Amino acid sequence: MRFFARGVVKDEITAMSKLRLRGFEIYKSYLDPARQRELIEALRPILKAAPLFSPKVPSGGQMSVRMTSAGAYGWYSDAEGYRYEKQHPRGQDWPAIPDPILSIWGDLTGLERLPDCCLVNYYGEGARMGLHQDKDEADFSYPVVSISLGDDGLLRLGGTGRGGKTDSVWLSSGDVVVMGGEARLAYHGVDRIRFKSSRLLPKGGRLNLTLRVVT
Ligand SMILES: O=C(O)CCC(=O)C(=O)O
Numbered sequence: 001m002r003f004f005a006r007g008v009v010k011d012e013i014t015a016m017s018k019l020r021l022r023g024f025e026i027y028k029s030y031l032d033p034a035r036q037r038e039l040i041e042a043l044r045p046i047l048k049a050a051p052l053f054s055p056k057v058p059s060g061g062q063m064s065v066r067m068t069s070a071g072a073y074g075w076y077s078d079a080e081g082y083r084y085e086k087q088h089p090r091g092q093d094w095p096a097i098p099d100p101i102l103s104i105w106g107d108l109t110g111l112e113r114l115p116d117c118c119l120v121n122y123y124g125e126g127a128r129m130g131l132h133q134d135k136d137e138a139d140f141s142y143p144v145v146s147i148s149l150g151d152d153g154l155l156r157l158g159g160t161g162r163g164g165k166t167d168s169v170w171l172s173s174g175d176v177v178v179m180g181g182e183a184r185l186a187y188h189g190v191d192r193i194r195f196k197s198s199r200l201l202p203k204g205g206r207l208n209l210t211l212r213v214v215t
Pocket of ligand 1: 119121129134146148153155171188189190208210
């Protein structure tokens with residue numbers, strides 16, 4: 001009982017489980033707390049070298065999610081549209097994708113081809129991401145691997161067409177989702193986060209890393 005009474009998070013004892021929803025493969029508790037902390041440490045130098053920014057969307061608004069990237073390419077958006085860029089908006093190359101992140105890709109996909117982008121999304125209080133498809137990449141036979149860290153986020157999953165029924169699932173810190181096959185071009189988005197539901201990030205918020213093969 002002292003284990004809980006002293007406030008040690010009960011995440012320490014959750015077990016991995018896998019579920020499949022609309023072709024999305026959801027690995028609950030894939031990363032234990034030690035690996036989650038390892039990823040946060042690996043992300044620190046990336047956020048320092050390539051600070052988070054809030055992209056503008058082509059319609060003129062600004063995304064509530066702040067983001068940056070690692071790898072040869074980074075995702076970017078402004079009045080001219082959605083695309084990948086070889087440099088951070090400040091004009092320097094994106095930092096390399098750290099090995100502890102790349103190894104998750106290898107373990108879950110078994111692919112020799114490595115991702116050339118790790119998009120880092122930060123959801124602060126009230127941030128959300130509307131339903132969208134990931135379709136700025138050249139070859140949709142490669143999956144997208146999505147890693148959740150920090151606060152819980154409500155992921156909404158749809159089909160490959162606009163509109164229609166959707167399902168939702170809460171993602172917690174350490175969950176990993178593989179979007180491949182029928183799910184690769186499925187609409188998805190994050191309706192809301194439960195701010196400060198996790199203690200992984202001292203100031204709260206949710207980090208989501210998506211590994212993508214761009215070229
Ligand atoms: O934050 C998430 O879980 C999903 C992120 C996402 O949809 C994207 O980066 O395209």
